[in-house]
Amino acid sequence: MWRASRFLLSAATTTAAAAAAAANAGQTKVPAAAAAAAVTVKTPATITAAVTKDVSALPHTRPIYMDNQATAPLDPRVLDAMLPFMTEDYGNPHSRTHQYGWRAEEAVEKARKQVADLIGASPKEIFFTSGATESNNIAIKGVGNFNKAKKNHIVTLQTEHKCVLDSCRYLEMEGFEVTYLPVMKNGIVDLKVLAEALKPTTCLVSCMAAHNEIGVLQPIREIGALCRSKKVLFHTDAAQALGKVKLDVNADNIDVMSMSSHKIYGPKGCGALYVRRRPRVRLRSPISGGGQERGIRSGTVATPLVVGMGAACAVALQEMDRDAAHSKKLQERLLNGLQSRLPHIVVNGDLEHRLPGNLNISFACVEGESLLMGMTNVAVSSGSACTSASLEPSYVLRALGVDAENAHTSIRCGISRYTTEKEIDVVIEEFVKNVERLRELSPLWDLLLDGKSLADVQWR
Numbered sequence: 001m002w003r004a005s006r007f008l009l010s011a012a013t014t015t016a017a018a019a020a021a022a023a024n025a026g027q028t029k030v031p032a033a034a035a036a037a038a039v040t041v042k043t044p045a046t047i048t049a050a051v052t053k054d055v056s057a058l059p060h061t062r063p064i065y066m067d068n069q070a071t072a073p074l075d076p077r078v079l080d081a082m083l084p085f086m087t088e089d090y091g092n093p094h095s096r097t098h099q100y101g102w103r104a105e106e107a108v109e110k111a112r113k114q115v116a117d118l119i120g121a122s123p124k125e126i127f128f129t130s131g132a133t134e135s136n137n138i139a140i141k142g143v144g145n146f147n148k149a150k151k152n153h154i155v156t157l158q159t160e161h162k163c164v165l166d167s168c169r170y171l172e173m174e175g176f177e178v179t180y181l182p183v184m185k186n187g188i189v190d191l192k193v194l195a196e197a198l199k200p201t202t203c204l205v206s207c208m209a210a211h212n213e214i215g216v217l218q219p220i221r222e223i224g225a226l227c228r229s230k231k232v233l234f235h236t237d238a239a240q241a242l243g244k245v246k247l248d249v250n251a252d253n254i255d256v257m258s259m260s261s262h263k264i265y266g267p268k269g270c271g272a273l274y275v276r277r278r279p280r281v282r283l284r285s286p287i288s289g290g291g292q293e294r295g296i297r298s299g300t301v302a303t304p305l306v307v308g309m310g311a312a313c314a315v316a317l318q319e320m321d322r323d324a325a326h327s328k329k330l331q332e333r334l335l336n337g338l339q340s341r342l343p344h345i346v347v348n349g350d351l352e353h354r355l356p357g358n359l360n361i362s363f364a365c366v367e368g369e370s371l372l373m374g375m376t377n378v379a380v381s382s383g384s385a386c387t388s389a390s391l392e393p394s395y396v397l398r399a400l401g402v403d404a405e406n407a408h409t410s411i412r413c414g415i416s417r418y419t420t421e422k423e424i425d426v427v428i429e430e431f432v433k434n435v436e437r438l439r440e441l442s443p444l445w446d447l448l449l450d451g452k453s454l455a456d457v458q459w460r
């Protein structure tokens with residue numbers, strides 16, 4: 001049973017969760033009485049500690065969170081669902097001999113159904129993992145290894161997530177042939193190019209549903225249909241798409257799909273893998289152990305995390321349309337605000353076929369890292385969290401044909417169900433202030449205003 005109102009939550013544990021979420025969202029002050037009530041509740045120390053803080057102070061001390069593709073805040077309803085399994089219901093879901101185990105198992109099975117319902121699958125086709133990284137590893141290496149004797153060719157895109165690319169590289173070292181397809185300027189794969197890449201030896205196509213850095217949506221339904229017609233298995237990394245856009249494993253002809261909990265307001269450290277039963281997809285999992293999750297992912301299932309992922313999927317199923325409309329509206333507000341005030345900005349990736357709430361923008365003559373340093377009131381990133389430590393320009397933007405100069409100036413903004421219009425307006429001001437300041441310092445900006453480019457400069 002879901003507690004209806006997002007921030008008017010009644011039960012005591014919910015108050016704790018609401019306070020944490022309100023702090024995350026930089027939103028309303030939790031009334032003192034409610035906070036005091038929460039302190040008396042039997043919840044983990046960290047949560048009660050968060051409630052005893054004056055959460056109204058947090059928005060002033062923390063930047064506005066605009067990095068929701070890296071991770072999203074935990075939904076208070078998700079935390080509510082998880083808490084009992086972190087305290088009194090601590091049984092191992094694989095323990096068959098007592099009620100502690102049975103209760104945990106029942107909760108895991110409920111979560112399995114909640115995940116399945118979100119993607120039109122059967123619960124028997126869902127396997128819990130530690131996240132999309134592990135799911136991608138199991139999917140690619142598992143399908144590859146099972147088919148190796150007969151088919152040893154894999155097709156993927158140059159712009160896939162590192163964990164997909166590295167899993168493919170690993171298989172290359174094991175003797176597989178991998179084709180890394182280019183994408184068009186808008187970040188989307190050309191279906192003709194994909195069709196031409198398929199061979200009689202192709203066992204798997206792996207193509208992500210929504211991009212973590214540039215937000216573009218690949219035509220997965222068409223890719224799935226193509227793969228089905230050629231008897232090639234289709235895997236999609238849906239870490240970013242799950243819960244944000246409609247996914248239906250049957251209509252989309254998906255055979256294997258990777259999911260992550262923390263991108264959909266669930267806990268970190270949890271994910272799932274969908275593996276089709278009819279026609280049956282077989283894989284040889286690279287994880288060895290006790291055979292849990294029917295041998296696909298050995299290791300004790302993390303009950304509280306799995307329960308949280310299930311709850312997050314149930315909320316997403318109910319609220320996806322509302323969330324998408326909200327994120328799209330704020331995305332448009334942000335883009336319109338920036339475009340009306342700043343010339344020479346470019347959105348990277350297709351604007352129409354795009355994850356609601358994602359914008360990846362290059363600001364001409366502005367160095368991305370300097371912009372990030374100056375934007376002290378906004379938490380954004382220059383690309384994916386996994387590669388943002390590197391000073392190399394994004395391999396994803398380079399694959400789109402973005403030149404090194406512009407790839408260095410890109411910033412990714414991710415909007416969540418908690419982002420407000422007011423926050424977007426502050427973000428616009430921060431961008432305008434910092435971009436104008438950096439451009440004033442840039443000799444390249446003067447050149448650009450004079451109608452010249454870097455290519456016109458004569459270096460001595």
Ligand SMILES: Cc1ncc(COP(=O)(O)O)c(C=O)c1O
Nearest residue numbers: 131132133161212237239240260
């Ligand atoms: C597209 C994509 N795939 C895979 C991952 C890895 O997910 P996780 O953090 O659950 O391992 C991410 C997260 O950054 C992602 O965005």
